Amino acid sequence: MSIEVKNLVKRFEDKVIINDISFKVNDGEILAIVGFSGSGKSTVLKLISGLIPYDEGEIITSEGDIAMVFQYSALFDSLNVFDNISFALRERKDLRKLYTHEQLQKIVAQKLELVGLQGIENKFPSELSGGMQKRVSFARAIVTQPNTILYDEPTAGLDPMSSTLIEDYIVQLKHEINAASIVVTHQMSTITRTADRVIMLYDGKIVFEGSPDELLRQDNPYTKQFVTASLEGPMQMKA
């Protein structure tokens, strides 16, 4: 077990955003969290990563680092690619004295090679395309060899080919570092190409849990509405 979420509850003021959800993700497994906008998907990632505190429940993770790939890459725009990727190794208290500059150069080159972007160490994020920025953010996320990787809408805003490339990297990283991964998405291609299991959130609750094939079978009124992108069904868009 790498991540276990038990009876998690999160409220913002009086509003319940995450309402008593539980799930597990094993090492080397990719869980996709799907649902319409505002269903609480990204909040789950922020709770697991510790960016925001939860009100009730428990999150148990294995020893080791948690990495996160943000929706809009969140690269440090005042730093070049080398400084972005080596950031944690240079600035983290427990890591900063472990590596020489030459070792950092080697590690950054390896990570860039893993995401197919060799030789761009001196470029700044503004000089890269959206897809390249996303791949650099992958390289930055895995630099500390995390055992948990969280992806927040990794293919949002990308063209179909870039999306396929990113989806391939998600699967490749799963094999490379055997991490437990959670992918928040509402893109069908990302779900079918990357996920081992899927959970669907609506109104802060889990309304479906199963494999991507089961999601596509539309046995459940929620999955049926999601897959067909219908306005008719149990899920109503909130104003």
Add this chain to the structure above:
Amino acid sequence: MITFAQYLRKSATYKIFSTLSKELMHFTLTIGQIAQMGIRMTERIFRDGIDIKELFAQCERFGISSLPITLSIVGMTSIIVSSQVANEMVKQGGSGLIGMLMTILTVREVGVIMSGFALISMIGSSLASELATMRVTEQIDAIDVLGVDSVGYLFTPRVLSGIFMMPIVVIIASVFGVILGGVASNIFSGLSYRAYFTSVWLGLYMKDLWVCISKAAVFGGTIALISCTFGYFAKGGAKGVGLATTKAVVWSFISIVIWDMIFAMLFFF
């Protein structure tokens, strides 16, 4: 039929007190937030140390890049003051005291407060918008997720550079202001440079210099801490960045005027 409580809620008095209490609550929370960030930063300095390279980068930004605008503002203020005062002083037979007056005024008040205003508009606003942009683009979240303490990483070099660099900026700006005061007195009132610069030292004591330097350090730290705090807690998109910057500038202005009053009461009454 409406109850007394409902009636009360609709009254103008209730609405005024309700709004005032909300504003007071917000004001108190903001002060608490600024103090909390100051304490967190200090704790991180003792725990994790200081990134010297980043500190120097921020010192360059705080000191060197802000110097032209600071010198311009302090210099022009000195010219304005001396052009108005020198003529009258000469007429009243006090020409031998113009240098002293300009020096006291510049060292005790004009140099430090005008430099403070210049640094708020140039550096404070830039710090707030920089951190606010990092917040709304999730860069601060990324720092935290990567296991680096964002308060220590972002606040420490910026606030320390404010504390270290503002006294230097103020000293340079004050010397520049006193010199320009002499030039302006010479041009507008025909006062000789010798008469002006002989009296410069008359009313200046070591206490003035120490108070000036201490005040500058406090102003610099306050401007940086307030600006970083508002940027750090920014919410929303571009609008949030703008709001955080505006609040940082307004709070910094008010804070340094309050600090100035405290220093005046502590050391000159």
